[in-house]
Amino acid sequence: MAMENSSISPPNGSCSPLCERNWTDFNCSIPGQCFYPNFYVLLPVIYSVICAVGLTGNTAVIYVILKAPKMKTVTNMFILNLAIADDLFTLVLPINIAEHLLQYWPFGEVLCKIILSIDHYNIFSSIYFLTVMSIDRYLVVLATVRSKRTPHRTYRAAKIVSLCVWVLVILIVLPFTVFAGVYTVPEEPDHKSCVLSFPGSETFWVKAGRIYTLILGFAIPVSTICILYTMMLYKLRNMRLNSNAKVLDKAKKKVTVMVFIVLAVCLFCWTPFHLSTIVALTTDLQTTPLVIGISYFITSLSYANSCLNPFLYAFLDDSFRKAFKKMLECRPA
Template identity: 35%
Template sequence: MSVAPAAPAWMAIPLDGFGITMTIIYLAVCTVGLAGNILVMVAILKLDKMASATTVYIFNLALADGLFMVSLPFVAIQNFRHEWVFGELFCKLFMVLDAMNQFTSVFILTAMSVDRYMALVDPLRFAHWRTPRNAKVVSAVLWLFSLVPVLPMALHVSVYQGACTLTPPPGSDPRIWMLAFISYTFVLGFLLPFTLMSASYASLVYTMRSQRLRQRYRQVGAGTSPSLESHRLEKQVTKMVVAVVVVFGVCWIPFYTFNFYSVFANDVANFARAFEFAVLLSYAWSCANPILYACFSDTFRCYFRTLLLPAQPNVDHHSNAAVTERYNLTDADGRDGSVVMRQSRSH
């Protein structure tokens, strides 16, 4: 979702090694991201059957991320040729769908953060909320809600001076209008979700630490050893928190920084290459999510191995419900489990 004004100077990068390299990287990110997210969706549909609220959210995130990857070849071609060659109508469709998938990814990731918090803090109390059915309803509502920040694009996106970009309405101050629009998308697409995710994960880690300390005091008083499993689980969740929050922030902060800078600066052409890299980084967020699953989830590693190496023996994924519920930090019936998280982008 490109919200920065695209004057000719932004696009007028000579066809050199940088332009060719960026085009190749765009296509590589698209290929890896699309393949990875399709693999996640197939794994959930075929092996997990959407048996938990978490996998419902992950499926929708993978769907939004995969659709977001589809737009990358068009971005690559525009950057390679320094012009939009697909027409006015497709420009509007491209920008609206691109933005919708981006906002949906962020919104669903935020819902997952709240779900993780409820799963740990009071699993019994929130068990009736954290069902696959309710997760599907929440996901559907978030897909529809993502249209709210996207609707202005349908009205103000057009091909301007060879680029598919936002164009301020006639009679308005372009700088003020663009600043208002960038601020609007920044608050809805980054600031509020990032704040809520950070607060949820900070509370989650604090709760786990407090529970472990209380357990340690009870064990010391009883003359027993502290639980190594509790400590291992805390470390796993802490690593997941760092991965989710840091990757999301690293991939999106440069993009919004350049967008805000472009409103006030008169030398944006000097930063055209850096801005292009920031746009690529925002797309790379969706590409990274399947990799995060493989790194942090034993269950997803098993799923991927089953799909990619079917000749190798694997455990029966449908033998009991505990497999799918391993996504929960603490299930409603008290079982401990693995943790998996994932996230998504905008521009």
Template identity: 30%
Template sequence: MENSNDFFNSTALPNTTMASHMPPCGEEWTRIDMSTLIPAIFSIISIFGTVGNVLAISVLAHSSTPKSVANTFMVNLCVADLLFLLSLPLWAAYYSQNYNWTFGRVTCKICGALLNFNLYASIFFIMCMSIDRYLAIVHPLRSLSARDPKIAIFTCILVWVLACLCSAPTLALRDIHAIPELDVKACGIKYPNETWFFALAWMKVIVGFVLPLIVICCCYGVIGRHLLADTGLVRMQSTKQSVKKCVESKDQKGTFERPPTPCPHPRSGNSKPLEGRGLQRVLWTVAAVVIAFFLCWFPFHCITMFDIGKAYGWLEGCWVDWTIQNFTPITLCLGFSNSAINPLLYCFIGHHFRGRLGGLCKGLGACVKARGEEHHSQKRGSFSTRLSSFSRKLSDLKDLAIVENAHPA
């Protein structure tokens, strides 16, 4: 019950370990060589993601409310992404060596566990942030007790524990397996039986994608409807007040001293431009969160469903094996890019965060400049000290020469 092709996709859920009863595929179904492309993409994601998450953690730690509910979830999300991104260079090297793991058995287990841990933890934290935004916008008063920083910390601990439990089977099953026909030692999972494969595959799809996506879409759907309803109510009230003032002005003066401005109609729907821009920005941010989450992880879980369909016998043929083998690394790149996109979506897109980042950069620049000036003044003082010392010695030599000339031997 083992297939050497199972370990080609060993950075994620491997292909089923059940032996295939299909005849061998021809040369037209050979695996595409991605030993250069995938490591390059992994390296870019690792660099930009690490820089972005480190900056996000630094800014959030130096913010005016570092222990707020939103900041607590953001920091934990950035830490979870950062832990995985630090292991991504090893996976890049793994792909560049054509699926040959050279970093040892313990490192194989840890990196595999970090990958699965990040898949669950990042999605769980995004879901927690979505629920927090729902409570803050839709139920701002009733949710004051629920949106307590201590409860947020407890929720984060619970998320870390759940993510660890979901990643525990990967830590136990992942190991180094020699594939003699390919002359490599792959870091992959060898499932004990079909039950293990199906259980972990369905858990990855349902717990790691479907349920969080439903919660996120429901939260942001209610948020969008609430904002639209509130804005419509504000517009109607504002228009009614304008009409009332206009009518009262006519009743008091009888006539206008100058050509009057047409009174707004109660159903005209005119509103302040700032309200429209603010609402549009919030709704676009909400849409970006949901779309990024969906686009990053949906392709990977589609490939996982292909793998499940193949194991159940629903999908057969060389095209299925070819699709799973070649599209798993590409969909992994999309999924991993979510760790680099998260700081942009949740932090850098906000005006307050950009302001705090600018303040932090200015503070660091001022500190560097002050240290440079201090070092320069120290060097200048040291040079002045040496120059004055040299001048004194020169003066002493002149005095000695004068004394010797005055009293020759």
């Protein structure tokens, strides 16, 4: 079995999913070379903040959408699922932090598969739900331009689409779940690592996994989103030029702008991660403190996306702000 270090390797070859984000290691495969003391305390602090903020914010979003009757819209159904995906990831961050501090994996095979799977769910689920939201926005704009209604665009239909996205993401992540496992360093039987262990040629599987993640987790969905928004802007431009066309009402404009900004923030957080994959595929960078520092920064940025969306909703959506305020009010029984 060839072991594929899916993370920046801490001392003695351990492989933490906390630092992982799927091969941002820039070909760092020699145990003990990829860890520096400055990161030992700093990273758990950063990830603890992301965990606390993300868990609080996304849980609040989930609560508001489920409890407030006016929040049950098609767009909010997709936002709900996006918040669930982010919440799921932040829930397992404490385990990753513990592994980072212990510098070995003490939690067993089953939990290793779960943690690595959830980490990869987070890579794919965010961009896929944003792709669905972009498709939804395009259909709304198209229907408005043509002065048509969208009878099939219902809350129930949004639930079915969300379920299909979850099934698709699970199928995409399944290979990582299968290959995830606990690896024991031969020289140190007590030192265990949670890694992706591939059969056969390690080089082939590493490259195949990177390309697989890059294409399915970035290239295809981002290309789809770019095409949709280009077409959407074209339709809106023609609509303004056509004096007989009805402009988008204020509410639809606000939702469209919100989806666009959430998408922009997601791409800002995730693009460096996927660019690092391209760098890893095309170059052979030497492992230096600077390279490792950049790699950790890229990982932190991708993690941070899981806690930013609730602030965007609160800032951009009046209904969210009002619902948050009601939730925080202390009313007598």
